[in-house]
Amino acid sequence: MALKLNEMSFESPKLPSVALPTMASFGPPRKAETLKTTLVPLREVQVPVKHSMPPEKMEIFKSLDNWVEDNILIHLKSPEKSWQPQDFLPDSKLDGFYERVKELKERAKGIPDNYFVVLVGDMITEEALPTAWTAEENRHGDLLNKYLYLSGRVDMRQIEKTIQYLIGAGMDWKMENNPYLSFIYTSFQERATFVSHKNTAKLAGEYGDTELAKICNFIAADEKRHETAYTKIIEKLFEIDPDETVRAFASMMRKKITMPAHLMYDGRDENLFDHFSAVAQRLGVYTTKDYTDILEFLVDRWKVKELIGLSADGRKAQDYVCELPLRLRKLEEKAQLIAKRAPSISFSWIS
Ligand SMILES: [Fe+2]
Ligand SMILES: [Fe+2]
Numbered sequence: 452m453a454l455k456l457n458e459m460s461f462e463s464p465k466l467p468s469v470a471l472p473t474m475a476s477f478g479p480p481r482k483a484e485t486l487k488t489t490l491v492p493l494r495e496v497q498v499p500v501k502h503s504m505p506p507e508k509m510e511i512f513k514s515l516d517n518w519v520e521d522n523i524l525i526h527l528k529s530p531e532k533s534w535q536p537q538d539f540l541p542d543s544k545l546d547g548f549y550e551r552v553k554e555l556k557e558r559a560k561g562i563p564d565n566y567f568v569v570l571v572g573d574m575i576t577e578e579a580l581p582t583a584w585t586a587e588e589n590r591h592g593d594l595l596n597k598y599l600y601l602s603g604r605v606d607m608r609q610i611e612k613t614i615q616y617l618i619g620a621g622m623d624w625k626m627e628n629n630p631y632l633s634f635i636y637t638s639f640q641e642r643a644t645f646v647s648h649k650n651t652a653k654l655a656g657e658y659g660d661t662e663l664a665k666i667c668n669f670i671a672a673d674e675k676r677h678e679t680a681y682t683k684i685i686e687k688l689f690e691i692d693p694d695e696t697v698r699a700f701a702s703m704m705r706k707k708i709t710m711p712a713h714l715m716y717d718g719r720d721e722n723l724f725d726h727f728s729a730v731a732q733r734l735g736v737y738t739t740k741d742y743t744d745i746l747e748f749l750v751d752r753w754k755v756k757e758l759i760g761l762s763a764d765g766r767k768a769q770d771y772v773c774e775l776p777l778r779l780r781k782l783e784e785k786a787q788l789i790a791k792r793a794p795s796i797s798f799s800w801i802s
Contacts, residue, residue, distance in 0.1 A: 453681065461681065467470070468757045476591075482492055484726065487679065500625075500627040501627070502627065502628045502629070503627035503628070503629045503632070504627075504628070504629040504630065504631060508564075508631075508692070508695065511688075511691060511727075512630060515687065518687065519684075522683060522687075523680050523683060523684065524669070524678075526676050526679055526680040526683075527680075528676075529588070533587070533590065534590070534669055535590060536590055536593045536594035536597055538708065539594060539598070539662070539665065539666050539669070540594070540597050540598065540601070541555060541601065551763075552601050555598075555601050555662070555701070556601070556602060556603050557659040557661070558662060559602040559603065559604050559648075559660065559663070559664065561658050561659050561660065562604070562655070562658045562660060562663075563658070564604075564801050565730050565733070565734055566651070566654060566655075566658065566734065567599070567602075567604050567605055567800070567801055568727060568730045568800065568801060569727070569730055569731050569734055569736045570599065570651060570653060571599060571605055571610055571774055571798075571800045571801075572712065572727040572730075573595065573644075573647060573651065573733065574591075574592060574595035574596055574599060574610070575610065575613050575614050575617060575712055575715060576644075576710070576711055576712040576715075577589075577591040577592035577595060578592035578596060578614045578617075578618075579614055579618045579622075579711070579712060579715075580711060581621075581622065587673055587677070590673075591670045591673065594666060594670070595666070595670075596610075598663065598666060604801070604802060605800055605801060605802055606799060606800055606801065606802050607717075609717055609769070609799040609800050610800050611762040612717060612718055613715055613716065613717040613718075613800070614724070616715070616716045616717065616771050617712060617714060617715045617716070620714040620715075620716065621714070622711050622712075622713075622714065622715070623701070623709065623714065624636055624709055624711065625706045625709065629699070631688065631695055631696055631698075631699035632699050632702060632703055634681055634684045634685050634688065635685060635696075635703045636680040636703055636708060637677075637681045638678065638682045638684075638685050638749060639676075639703070639708045639745055639746075640708065640710075640711065641674050641677040641678035641681055641750065642675050642678045642743055642745050642748065642749075643708070643710070643737065643741070643742075644671075644674040644677075645671050645674035645677075645678055646737060646744075646745065647677045647731070647736055647737040647739050647741075648667045648668075648670045648671035648674060648736060649667070649668070649671040650734075650736040650737065651667045651736055652664045652665075652666075652667030652668040652671060654734065654735075654736070655667055682752055682753070683750070685700075685753060686752070686753055689753050689754075689755075689758070693758050693760070693761060693765070694761050694762050694764075694765040697755060697758060697761065697765050697769050697772070698764055698765055698768045698770045700749075700753075700755065700768065700772050701767075701768035701769075701771045701772050704771070704772055704775055705748065705771070710724070711730075712724060712727075715727070717799045718797075718799075719799050720796070720799065723798075726796045726798070729789075729790045729793045729796075731792045732786065732787065732790035733791060733793075738742050738783075738786070738787070739782060739786035739787070740780070740783050740787075742779065743776050743779040743780055743783065746772070746775060746776050746779065747776040750772055750773060754774055755769060755773060756769075756773050
């Protein structure tokens with residue numbers, strides 16, 4: 452399979468699963484006003500910067516074609532070798548289908564509503580990811596969607612509405628059509644989804660639903676593979692262009708890594724994402740501590756502290772990212788306290 456790294460970021464309309472969003476998702480800046488009134492009322496959307504990478508840097512990405520072939524494509528799994536949602540769900544063409552569904556519903560009864568809030572939010576995130584990611588991510592959304600439908604615990608119509616709103620609203624991840632920023636973002640984001648699915652797996656096990664735990668673990672394993680691919684790309688960029696890469700790292704962290712579903716809306720709750728995030732924090736599925744842990748992991752993974760020969764701006768960026776975990780640690784306790792004290796909100800997703 453021929454794949455060029457420069458195409459991954461800019462040109463290819465059809466990308467492999469660990470590829471970045473296509474040109475379509477990097478398209479013309481949305482009109483903030485239109486978005487505000489039709490799709491995400493009351494949530495401020497900034498007009499994104501369109502291109503921020505100096506054009507001469509394109510050569511770097513063109514030179515990596517063969518390296519990508521040998522080092523990144525090995526992390527892709529063919530559909531023949533991949534698991535499929537049906538492997539984990541009752542088979543509707545078999546006689547015992549209704550009994551299997553009954554068992555699934557029975558297991559789901561032992562799980563608290565808050566857990567379903569988080570699982571729904573995770574599923575909506577997977578469902579609304581841009582098409583470039585869907586080759587693998589699509590299975591995640593499909594599996595969780597079908598599981599939730601069969602569980603009988605959620606209001607599917609409200610969930611489906613939220614997905615439609617989110618796909619319409621798009622995502623504002625501040626990558627600026629810049630592959631340095633994009634690969635930093637996806638490295639962070641894939642690890643964040645890995646952490647989140649791993650934690651939902653752990654909790655499902657604690658609630659006694661080992662089948663659901665298995666589902667979340669399989670999804671987490673995919674996310675881990677995606678993380679490996681993206682972090683390898685940034686590792687390579689640190690090797691050949693450390694100055695631009697460390698400045699991109701600092702730039703993304705200054706802007707904060709925004710979750711892909713932060714514009715979610717169900718037609719009712721104008722702060723739906725914040726409310727969902729508070730539940731995830733309270734439940735320990737994805738917390739402020741996880742955010743800092745991921746940052747610290749990446750700083751170590753890319754040996755940022757050991758970089759030498761940087762420009763003045765590069766050194767400033769290096770100091771910023773290396774010191775940031777310590778600063779964020781101080782906020783963890785406060786964030787946990789705020790989440791704990793937050794009034795419990797009812798979600799339209801839960802029946
Ligand atoms: Fe995913
Ligand atoms: Fe992923």
